[in-house]
Amino acid sequence: MRGLWVxxxxxxxxxxxxxxxxxxxxxxxNALFVQVRGRGDAFYTSRVVERSELLRGQAADFDPLGxxxxxxxRRGLQVHAWVNVLLTAHAxxxxxxAHVAVRHPEWLMVPREAARDALGARPADLIPLIERYRxxxxxxGLYLSPSAPGVAVHLEQVVSELVRAYAVDGLHLDFVRYxxxxxxxxxxxxxxxxxxxxxxxxxxxxxxxxxxWGDYRRAALDSLTVRLSAVxxxxxxxxxxxxxxxxxxxxxxxxxxxxxxxxxxxxxLDAVCxxxxxxDTKVFRAQVAQARDKLGASASLWAGVGAWRxxxxxxxxxxxxxxxxxxxxxxxxxxxxxxxxDLDRLRTDAFSALAAAPAAGEPGxxxxx
Numbered sequence: 174m175r176g177l178w179v180x181x182x183x184x185x186x187x188x189x190x191x192x193x194x195x196x197x198x199x200x201x202x203n204a205l206f207v208q209v210r211g212r213g214d215a216f217y218t219s220r221v222v223e224r225s226e227l228l229r230g231q232a233a234d235f236d237p238l239g240x241x242x243x244x245x246x247r248r249g250l251q252v253h254a255w256v257n258v259l260l261t262a263h264a265x266x267x268x269x270x271a272h273v274a275v276r277h278p279e280w281l282m283v284p285r286e287a288a289r290d291a292l293g294a295r296p297a298d299l300i301p302l303i304e305r306y307r308x309x310x311x312x313x314g315l316y317l318s319p320s321a322p323g324v325a326v327h328l329e330q331v332v333s334e335l336v337r338a339y340a341v342d343g344l345h346l347d348f349v350r351y352x353x354x355x356x357x358x359x360x361x362x363x364x365x366x367x368x369x370x371x372x373x374x375x376x377x378x379x380x381x382x383x384x385x386w387g388d389y390r391r392a393a394l395d396s397l398t399v400r401l402s403a404v405x406x407x408x409x410x411x412x413x414x415x416x417x418x419x420x421x422x423x424x425x426x427x428x429x430x431x432x433x434x435x436x437x438x439x440x441x442l443d444a445v446c447x448x449x450x451x452x453d454t455k456v457f458r459a460q461v462a463q464a465r466d467k468l469g470a471s472a473s474l475w476a477g478v479g480a481w482r483x484x485x486x487x488x489x490x491x492x493x494x495x496x497x498x499x500x501x502x503x504x505x506x507x508x509x510x511x512x513x514x515d516l517d518r519l520r521t522d523a524f525s526a527l528a529a530a531p532a533a534g535e536p537g538x539x540x541x542x
Contacts, residue, residue: 174444174475174502175524176204178255181211183508184237185227193508194244200516201524204251206345206504209238210331212314213261213273217339221330223271238339253343253415254335258328258401260348262315264304273317273327274300280321281359282351284308288358288376312352319397320362320390328397329404336409343413344405345446349398350419350429351390365389391430402441413443417477417504420447420460422467434467443473446504449495450479457491461498476500480510485518492523 177200183193184207197205209216214225217238228235238254245252259282262274274281278299283291287306294302303315317324336344351357363375366389370378379386402414418433419425426432436442445468449460461476468474476495480488488505495503505511511519 174204174473174504175202176206176253176446176475176502176504177202178504178507179205179207179241180507180509181208181216181225181227184208184216184241186231187235187240190237190241191244194241194248194250196511196516197250197508198248199520200511201520202250202505204253204342204504205241205245206253206255206343207238207241208255208257209335210256212257212263217335219331219334221327221334222273223269226269242339242341251342253345253413254339254341255345255347256332256335257347258349258397259316259319259351260313261317264307264309264312264314274315277321277323277327279360280317280324280327282316282318282357282362283359284312285355285358288363291358292360292363292375308353308355311355316348316352316356318357318359318361319393320357320359320365322361325397325400329400332401333404333408336405336412341409341412343415343443344401346398346401346414346416349394349401349416350425350431351394352429354387354428354430357390362390362393365393387427387430391426391432394430395432395435398436399441414441415444415446415473415475416442417446417448420449420451420464420477422463437468437472444475444501445473446475446477448477448479448506449491450477450482450506452479452483452487454487454490454494458494458498461495461500465499470499473501474499475502475504478503478505480505481507485511485515489519489522 177197179193183189215222216225218236242252262268268275278296281299281303283303284306287302290302291299366386367373367375367378405412405414419429419431433445437445447460447464449457451457464474478488478491492503
């Protein structure tokens, strides 16, 4: 796997789409992870989700994913539809009336400090309340709650429509995690937890049983991930389901409630991409090696490389280190980090010996479950 995350800034015009695909092929990349759902919107043709406001001004028939998919096929590249699952909106930015957060503010996660006020708030007041108490160091914006009954149904519709309509090679789940352990004190989550504790006081429950509260949130996220994986495979048999996950396994499990080793062990995911974004190569090597040890020798493990924060020489070093530490490949974040001569150096310095090799899951490539 020689993957590249393509953020939505690369999908804003036909010209930018073409440049992304051609640049990736020039660099020796063999798979694009394309952010088609960035903030609860669509960079593809959809009846379920509103077209992204970032495409305003483009022709109505411009389909970023459709164009990218066609061009990538001509260049021999895989395309994985990258979906931000729970992160659904920027904070502090007016949202269109059809946005899911505006239509269903009761579906949003609530930070701990806002819990009491949120329980008594009108739905229309929830977004300003969440934003008032949001810690920007933890939460990038507004997040859907996996405990809200309507959320799983909505996201299943999103995934099913997307992978039925487009012949993508994979579904790539991102932000399938809680922003921090200070979330989710929404009514849906508190009532769900109370129901498992004989209807105890909503606000007191998490403090009375913090371990159980962690287990409850972890189970809610697990259930959602299982459902999204299943609906994707039903809609497009043979699709490869992967996820970007927190590299530190303890942080993933107890701070973000993301049991990704279990998802791999149970076959919920076909491949996992730990976000090993550290600039420290020793730490990077240790994180990749620990993930390999946890998952076993046969699992598809793609090391995420934080190229946006590294000089090119360090990116190349990380790619080589990932191979040495047992990774099945790498995914680089993101397309915005490379241009011109950098693309040529990636091919010659990192990927030259592999330039003709197929990506994981292609005919002749590394088999996956």
